[in-house]
Amino acid sequence: MKRHSLHAFKAAPRRQRGAVLVLLTVAMVALLAMAALALDGGHLMVNKTRLQNAVDAAALSGAKTLSLxxxxTEAGSSSxxxxxxTLRANANAPGNEELAKxxxxxxxxxxxxxxxxxxxxxxxxxxxxxTDGRYVRVTVQNYGLAGFFWGILEMFTDSPPDKRVAAVAVAGPSPTAPCDLAPLLVCGDLSKPPTSTSTDFWGYKFGQLEVLKSTNWxxxxxxxxxxQLLDFGPGANALSEALEGGLNxxxxxxxxxxxxxxxxxxPVRSGFNTRFEGDTRDLVPYYDEPLLxxxxxxxxxxTKSNQAVESNSSGDVYVxxxxxxxxxxxxxxxxxACTPTNNCPGAVAERRMLKIVVGNCDVPEASGEGIANAGKVDIPVLGFGCFFVLQPIAENGGGGGGGGGGGGGNESYIFGQFVEACNGDSYPGPNPSSDAGPQIIQLYKTYITPGQPGSDS
Known part of the structure; x- marks a missing residue:
């Protein structure tokens, strides 16, 4: 029998070197592909997060401006x-150099x-x-990024994906139970609760004039x-501080x-008038004289100068x-019209907008049934209304009016105008706002259709 030599099956050294080169090439390509995924993928995710944060801030800023x-007529363009x-300001922030470019x-x-x-x-x-727009959507469809090893992907496909990111954000009002309440009370009409088809909010309509504090019970x-005053703490100082906005x-x-x-x-006059005077006055403290x-x-x-004063459904007030x-x-x-280049004469925004309890005054204690003097009364809360105050309380009784009004006890009224919505504090709710009252601006999930949420929100 003829023996076969084992040396006949050994590969030549040159052939071995060729196989090693192929393996090294494949390994290097794999390493570069992994580097592309790690380095470029991480870079993509970081910039996606930065872009989303900037877009979120832009949507919130637009919605806040829209609410104000x-x-x-300038609401849309201002928003x-x-x-x-805001988007530009975020782009110019440290770390966002690519976005800035x-x-x-x-x-x-x-x-x-x-x-x-x-x-x-x-x-x-x-x-x-x-006309009734309250929600703002900011969208960046195509934000191209610099690639490091991204071109390696061309070796695996004829049309590699572009290194781009996108972002979208929606912001708008959400109802809130406010904590920055004024210590005032208005009574609600139980026959006119707020509904999705009603313009009433417990009997109040947009622009309606209302006495927020009476001087004769x-x-x-x-x-x-x-x-119409509420107990927010013991002592006259607590009432004054609450009307000034210093108590929650x-x-x-x-x-x-x-x-x-x-x-x-x-106490009512000293606290309330800080909304028109001093370092904490409203940005726009103007009001008509003589006082109402x-x-x-x-x-x-x-009345104004003994003539009846009314308002219309558009919110205009007139004699x-x-x-x-x-x-x-x-x-x-x-x-x-208040902008960074057009400073308003006041100091603090929305000081003339009060958040007030709308209560159920249809209780025996409130009507005085069966008691000689009700004194303190517990009133159930129906909701919270926004009221714009028309004027300060005069410092003396001469020529005064309400809501201001005259400084005398029989003329120290507070007059307000009902507004459908205003900026609130506390925590936002989970649902979009459809009711009147204090609201807070928050971000919402973006929807392609009412039942289909977007994937990039």
């Missing part, structure tokens, strides 16, 4: 400008990011602000000895608030058959 300018301004490369902020509006968080969104519905009291719908008997003219006065011969019981009266619409337009 809501109803004005969009605020969103783009991408904005001018796109030509403008509006080319890089779109700002759209809707009346519902579910859309439809459009660049034009609808017989003028109100709270009961004997009460002047949190209540929820269904809880009870306790009234504070007595007219308390001095109370006269129960009219409905609403408000019947005469001139206009400075009201919420005038203040809102002036607030919308």
């Amino acid at each position: 300018a809501y109803g004005s 969009a400008a605020a969103a783009w301004r 991408a904005l001018p490369a796109a030509g403008s902020e509006s080319s890089f990011a779109s700002v759209e509006f809707a009346s519902s968080v579910y859309g439809p969104f459009s660049p034009t602000l609808p 017989k003028d109100g519905d709270v009961g004997p000895g009460n002047f 009291r949190c209540y929820s719908i269904g809880q009870e608030v306790t009234t504070e008997p007595g007219n308390k003219v001095g 006065k109370y006269d129960d011969a009219f409905d609403p019981p408000i 019947v058959g005469g001139s206009s009266v400075y009201g919420y619409n005038d203040w809102r337009a002036a607030m919308a």
